[in-house]
Amino acid sequence: MSEVMGQQKNNLELNDNFEDHDSVSDSQVVDYLFAHPDFFVKHAHLFEELDIPHAHKGSVSLVELQSEQLRKKVRLLNYKLNQLISIARQNEQIYRVYADLNLRLLATQSMEEMQLVLEEVMQERLQLESVVIKPFIGAYAFPEIQRRLFVEKRFRRDKFFFGRLSEHERKLLFPQQEANSVALLLLGELGELGMLAVSSKDPSHFNPDMDTLLITQLQQFLSILLPKLMKY
Template sequence: MSDVSGPSSATQLAEPFSSEQKLAAQDVYEYLIQHPEFFEQHADILEKVKLPHEQKGSVSLVEIQGEQLRKKVRQLNLKLSQLVSVAKQNEKIYRVYTDLNVQLLRCESVAEVQFTLEDVLQERLALSSAVIKSFKGPHAIPELQQRLFTEKRFKNTHFFFGRLSQHERQLLFGENSAESVALMLLGDKRELGILGISSSDASHFTPDMDTLLLQQLQQVLNIILPDMMGY
């Protein structure tokens, strides 16, 4: 039986290269990339290899690798915390709108609907105001302004998110703060009016917002408001 002890396996690093070849740094790099287990099999080398570091002087490869892993863990933990925070905020908003829809179904007049919207949205979501502007009745938006407003803000949709002109803010919200707004047309045929919700934060309502919860609110209002408004 032949002797299998042979030379130290650590010399395998040089085996791909003949004695006549000049060993370049790129060759070592490519070999280590192809054999990532090398330092695991030859841990004693890690004790001898040192790399300069601007802040810590000379540290071993294991220390650098450990620091990189800790940095990645910190980044992942931060992202996880952000996702959890967003999820909790979304759950809060979902619960608020669910409670709001239930309360609206119990209302018996437009005044009660208006009060409920203000009470829930302003108190629980810290929004500036919530108003219903009708297209019919003594306090209705003038017909010309109705047409101009809907053609500008609701040309191909029932919703608008973003910022309004000063005249539009005054028309819908009066003196209430309205740096950004969420608007929806009311009525299956867009005939009832507009629900406006405003925020003092210019970045709160943006054009890319999801409309799912507001669609549900719109559906509830479209059920209860026609009879209350005499349609």
């Protein structure tokens, strides 16, 4: 008799729970699943019975939906990985170009030869628009008033500048070439030897956030070579 009464009591409790199921909110279900992440592990049979509405495929199982989401994540990760590999290859190519440029500069015997090497590498291999060295001393020295204009405006904090110039500045350095973005480097320990100016047609090619390792090495090479070639 007691067993029968107990069974009836359990049935009543179950019925009560089912009758109250409408009072359970979506957020409560979500909270419960978050609090019990192993719920579907303990109740794996639900995977075969649950149908998840899908905007394009009608109803799909939870397992299929999870598999599709996983495939999307894998595709995204593969895309990002391929991007990183591509960037790494490009950086390696640029590094090799700069390494070759520095070796060729070491073999130059005159300012004219140095200018030709810089133009050949910068314009032909790096696809930049123009490159020029503006010495601060000698027969072809940059005029003093123009030198002060750049030094005081563009080199207040560092010995290099990456970005855009005013129209007046562009005409002083690149009168015949496009210069939508530029790299300016002071040469010499104190910036006393001159300035290297490189221009690009791409407005975003040279920017303040770019990496300066390779071009700073070029700056150091030129600072060592210039006194010998210009007979300082």
